Amino acid sequence: MPERQRGLSSAIMQTIHNLKSSFLVRKKLRNSATPQEIILWSKIRREQLGYKFRRQHSIGRYIVDFYCPEKKVIIELDGYQHKKEICGEYDHERTLFLESLGCRVIRFWNNDINKNISGVIGKIEKYLCEAPR
Template identity: 55%
Template sequence: MNNYSSRLKTHSRNLRKKSTPQEIKLWSRIKNRNFHNLKFRRQHIIDKYIVDFICLEKKIIIELDGSQHKREKDRKYDHERNNYLKNLGFIVLRFWNNEIDKNLNGVTLKIEEKI
C-alpha cells in the first residue's frame, strides 16, 4: 500500500468517527439495508476521493454539503470531483445539510427517484 492510500484510509476512518449531525441522520435512514434493501457505505474511498455515502450496487454517491461548499474554490473542486466520478459511471447526488435537517423525507424521495 502506498503512502497516499494509507493517508486516505486514515482520513476516511476519522471522518466516520466525526460524522456531522446531518450525516448521522441520513446514515440512520440508509444503513443496514434499511433503504430498499441496498447496501450503503459511508466515507468510502474512490481513487483519490472520499465520498460521504455510496451504494456500489446502484453506482449512486450521496454528498452532504455544509456552508464551506458555497466558497468559489470549493464549488470548483466539487464540480471537478463530480465530473470525475460521473466519468466512472456514478450518479452523484448532492444535498445541503439544511435539507437533511428540514426535509429528510424529501431527500430520501429524491434518492429513490435515482434507484
C-alpha cells in the first residue's frame, strides 16, 4: 500500500475508533463483563500473547469484545442470545463492516471458554501469527 494511502487509511481509522460518544456504554460493558470475558481477558491482557489487546473497543457504531490494534484482530465471545436469527443477521452485518476495514474477526462460544480455554488461546495465537502487520 502506498505511503499516502496508508496515511489516509490510518487517519480514517483514528476517526472511527473508541469514539467519545460510546465511552459510557463501553465503560458499562467493561464493568459488567461476563465470566467468560473475565477469563479470556485474564489470559490475553498485558501482552501475554505478545500483543496488546483492548477490551470493549468501539469501531464505528460497533463495540467489539477484544481488539488487537497491531494485528487488527477482533475476538468476539458469543452466548446463547447469538443463536437467535436476528442476532445472526446483525453479527453478519457487523462482521462484514469490520472485515471491510481489514480486520479479522474470530468468534468463540462462551462454552468454548468454559470447557477449553487452552484450545481457544491456541486458536487466537494462530490467528495472530497469520494476520499481517
